[in-house]
Amino acid sequence: MTGSPEDGTSSETGPSSSETLLFGGELAYDQGWNRHHDSWLKLGPKTMALSLPRQVRVAIRLAHRADRRALYAVAVSEAGRGLAQAAALVTVNALLAELLAPGAVEERLRSALPSMAAVGLLAVIGSVLASVSAAATGILEPKTQRVATERYLALVARVELEAVEDDAFHRLMDSAQYGADSARRMVVSCAAVVTAAISLIAAGGVLVVLHWTLLPLLAAMAAPRAWSALAMARHRYVSWHRFVQHVRAAQMISRLLIDQQAAGEVRVHGVGPFLLKHFRGMAETSEREQTRLAKAGMRITLGADTAAGLAALATYGALGLLLWHGQTELAVAGTAVLAIRTGSAGITDLVVRVTDVQSEALFVADLEKLCEEAARRAIPATGQALAERVEEIRFEKVTFTYPGADAPSLHEVDLVIPRGRTVALVGPNGSGKSTLVKLLSGLRLPDSGQVLWGEVSTAEADRAQVFDRVAMVAQDFYRWPFTARVNIGIGRPAAPMDDEAIAPAAAYAGTDDIVKGLPRGLDTLLARGYQGGQDLSGGQWQKVGLSRARHRDGQVLIVDEPTSALDPAAEQQVFDRIHRLAGAGRTTVLITHRLHSVREADYIYVLDRGEVAEHGTFAQLMDPATGTGAFRDAYELQARQFRSPSLPGQPGPETVETPAGGPATA
Numbered sequence: 001m002t003g004s005p006e007d008g009t010s011s012e013t014g015p016s017s018s019e020t021l022l023f024g025g026e027l028a029y030d031q032g033w034n035r036h037h038d039s040w041l042k043l044g045p046k047t048m049a050l051s052l053p054r055q056v057r058v059a060i061r062l063a064h065r066a067d068r069r070a071l072y073a074v075a076v077s078e079a080g081r082g083l084a085q086a087a088a089l090v091t092v093n094a095l096l097a098e099l100l101a102p103g104a105v106e107e108r109l110r111s112a113l114p115s116m117a118a119v120g121l122l123a124v125i126g127s128v129l130a131s132v133s134a135a136a137t138g139i140l141e142p143k144t145q146r147v148a149t150e151r152y153l154a155l156v157a158r159v160e161l162e163a164v165e166d167d168a169f170h171r172l173m174d175s176a177q178y179g180a181d182s183a184r185r186m187v188v189s190c191a192a193v194v195t196a197a198i199s200l201i202a203a204g205g206v207l208v209v210l211h212w213t214l215l216p217l218l219a220a221m222a223a224p225r226a227w228s229a230l231a232m233a234r235h236r237y238v239s240w241h242r243f244v245q246h247v248r249a250a251q252m253i254s255r256l257l258i259d260q261q262a263a264g265e266v267r268v269h270g271v272g273p274f275l276l277k278h279f280r281g282m283a284e285t286s287e288r289e290q291t292r293l294a295k296a297g298m299r300i301t302l303g304a305d306t307a308a309g310l311a312a313l314a315t316y317g318a319l320g321l322l323l324w325h326g327q328t329e330l331a332v333a334g335t336a337v338l339a340i341r342t343g344s345a346g347i348t349d350l351v352v353r354v355t356d357v358q359s360e361a362l363f364v365a366d367l368e369k370l371c372e373e374a375a376r377r378a379i380p381a382t383g384q385a386l387a388e389r390v391e392e393i394r395f396e397k398v399t400f401t402y403p404g405a406d407a408p409s410l411h412e413v414d415l416v417i418p419r420g421r422t423v424a425l426v427g428p429n430g431s432g433k434s435t436l437v438k439l440l441s442g443l444r445l446p447d448s449g450q451v452l453w454g455e456v457s458t459a460e461a462d463r464a465q466v467f468d469r470v471a472m473v474a475q476d477f478y479r480w481p482f483t484a485r486v487n488i489g490i491g492r493p494a495a496p497m498d499d500e501a502i503a504p505a506a507a508y509a510g511t512d513d514i515v516k517g518l519p520r521g522l523d524t525l526l527a528r529g530y531q532g533g534q535d536l537s538g539g540q541w542q543k544v545g546l547s548r549a550r551h552r553d554g555q556v557l558i559v560d561e562p563t564s565a566l567d568p569a570a571e572q573q574v575f576d577r578i579h580r581l582a583g584a585g586r587t588t589v590l591i592t593h594r595l596h597s598v599r600e601a602d603y604i605y606v607l608d609r610g611e612v613a614e615h616g617t618f619a620q621l622m623d624p625a626t627g628t629g630a631f632r633d634a635y636e637l638q639a640r641q642f643r644s645p646s647l648p649g650q651p652g653p654e655t656v657e658t659p660a661g662g663p664a665t666a
C-alpha cells in the first residue's frame with residue numbers, strides 16, 4: 001500500500017489506498033477490458049487497417065438484422081454524399097476555369113452560370129443526403145443496440161446455473177454488456193468511415209487529375225493531424241483503462257450512500273463520512289488521470305498543428321512555384337487548394353473514425369465471445385421426453401460437488417419420491433437439503449449417479465419438460481420488484497394474470513389477506529424506492545412465494561423452508577394446505593427444520609453432511625426399535641425447547657408448537 005488509508009491518497013499507478021482498504025485491491029470487475037489493453041496497443045496501423053473489414057462486418061451484420069432498410073438508407077446516402085463532394089470539386093474546377101478565362105467579365109459570368117448552378121445543386125444534394133443519413137442512423141442506432149442486447153440476454157438466460165456462478169463467465173458478461181452499446185456506436189462510426197473514405201478518394205482523384213505532385217503534398221499536410229488523432233485515441237484508451245476502475249469504485253460508493261438497505265447503518269454507525277472520504281479518494285485518482293490526459297493532449301495537438309502548419313506552408317509554396325513556372329493555371333491551383341483542404345480533413349476524419357471503430361470493435365468482439373460461450377453452456381434444448389405419468393423420482397448414488405468446493409455437498413444419496421406422496425427432507429443447516437432439490441428439479445446435474453424421473457435421468461431428459469413439471473418455492477425464492485399480481489402470476493408467466501386467475505392462488509397461502517391491506521390491492525408495487533412501492537415482511541413474502549408455486553400448479557411441488565419466517569399459527573395453516581394439496585395426486589417435497597410439521601409426511605429422509613443418515617415413516621423414525629435415534633433426538637430436543645417455560649407466568653408458544661399426542665408428550 002502506498003498512501004495511507006486515512007487520507008485516501010494513492011500513488012500514480014495501481015490501486016488507490018481507498019481501494020486497497022475497501023476492496024482488498026483494485027476493483028477490477030472486468031478483466032475483459034484489461035485483456036484488450038495490451039492487445040490493442042500492440043496493434044500497429046497496418047494490423048488495424050487489415051482487421052478493420054472483419055469488425056465492420058460484425059457491426060453491419062447486427063445493423064442488418066436490426067433494420068435492413070435503415071441500413072441501406074445510411075449506406076446509399078453516405079456514398080451519395082461522398083460522390084456529391086467529388087462532383088462538386090470537379091465542377092468548382094470548371095467554374096474557376098470559366099471565371100478566370102480571358103474575355104469580358106459579363107461573358108465569363110454568363111458561361112460560368114451552369115457551373116454555378118451545378119455547384120449550388122450539389123451542395124443542396126449533399127445536405128439533403130446528410131440529413132437522410134442522420135435520420136436513418138438515428139433509427140438504426142437504438143435498434144442495433146436492442147438487437148445486440150436481446151440476443152445476448154436471450155442466450156444468457158438459458159445457460160446452466162453453473163455458468164451463472166462462474167467468475168470467468170461473469171466477467172465476460174460484465175464487459176460484454178458494453179458490447180451492445182459499442183455495436184450501436186460502431187454503426188455510426190462505420191457510416192462516417194464510408195463518407196470520409198469517399199471524400200478522401202474524391203479529393204485524391206481530383207488532385208491527381210490536376211497535377212500528380214499535389215497528391216504527396218496532401219499526404220504531407222494530413223499526416224501530422226492523422227498521427228495526432230491516432231496518438232490521442234491511444235492515450236484516451238490507456239487512460240480510460242487506468243481510471244475506469246476508480247470511477248466505478250467511486251460510483252459504487254456513491255450508490256451505497258443512497259442505498260435503502262444501508263441507510264440505517266449509514267446513519268447509526270456514522271458510515272456516511274467514512275464512505276464520503278473514500279469516495280473523494282477515488283474520485284481524485286481519476287481526476288489526476290484526466291489532468292494528465294489533458295496535458296498530454298495539449299502537447300500532442302501543439303506538435304501536430306506545428307507540423308501541419310509547416311506542411312501547409314510547403315504545399316502552398318509548391319502551388320505558388322507551379323503557378324510561377326507556368327506549370328499550372330490559376331483555376332487549377334484554386335481547385336487544388338479546395339481539394340487539399342477537403343482531402344486533409346478527410347484523412348483526419350478517417351483516422352479518427354477508424355480508431356473509433358477499432359476500439360468499439362474490441363467490445364463487440366467480447367459480446368460475440370459471450371454469445372458463443374453462452375450458447376456452449378446453454379441448457380440443452382433437446383433430450384429424452386418424460387413419461388406422461390412419472391411414477392417415481394429416484395436418486396441413485398447421487399454425488400454432487402459445487403464448482404470450486406472442496407467437499408461434495410451430496411454424497412452417494414439414494415432416495416425415492418413416489419408419485420402423489422409427501423416426502424420430507426430434514427437435517428441440520430448445510431446438510432444438503434436445498435442442494436438435493438436443485439438436483440431433483442434439474443437445475444443442477446449430478447457428478448456421478450443419477451436422478452431419474454421415471455426411466456429418464458435429468459442429465460438426458462429434455463430439461464424443459466422437467467422444469468415444466470416442477471413448482472418450487474426455493475429457500476431464496478425471488479422477490480420480483482413488480483406488483484403483487486405479477487409476483488404471484490409469474491409462477492406461470494405465459495398464463496393470464498387477471499383477478500380470476502390469481503385469486504385461488506392468493507387464497508391458498510393466505511396472500512389474499514395481505515393483499516387486502518395493500519393500498520392498491522393486487523396492483524400494489526412490491527418494491528420500495530418507487531412511487532407507490534411497498535415492502536412486505538419476510539413472512540408475508542413467504543406467503544406470496546407459496547401462492548406463486550400454487551399458481552404454477554406443477555406436478556411436483558417443492559417447498560424449501562416455507563415457514564421459517566412465519567408465526568406459529570400461520571405455519572400450521574401453511575402445512576395443512578400443503579398436505580391437502582398433496583392429496584390430489586400431487587407429489588410434494590417438503591424441507592423444513594420444524595420437525596413437528598413433518599409428522600404428516602408419508603416418508604422422511606434425514607440428511608447429515610450430504611448423506612442420508614436415516615429414513616422411514618415418522619413412526620419408524622421415532623420408534624427406538626427401528627430408528628437410529630438421530631431424528632428422535634432432534635425431535636425431542638425441539639419439543640423440549642418449546643415446553644420449557646421461557647417467561648415465568650406466560651403461557652409461551654407451546655400451545656401451538658408442542659406436538660399434541662406426539663411421542664415427546666406421550
Ligand SMILES: Nc1ncnc2c1ncn2[C@@H]1O[C@H](COP(=O)(O)OP(=O)(O)O)[C@@H](O)[C@H]1O
Nearest residue numbers: 402405409427428429430431432433434435436
Ligand atoms: N452455490 C453454492 N456454491 C458452493 N457451495 C454451496 C452452494 N450452495 C450451497 N453450498 C454448500 O453446500 C452445502 C449444502 O448446502 P445446502 O444444500 O444449502 O444445505 P441446507 O439446505 O441443508 O441447509 C453447504 O456446505 C453449503 O455451504
Ligand SMILES: [Mg+2]
Nearest residue numbers: 433434475560
Ligand atoms: Mg437450505
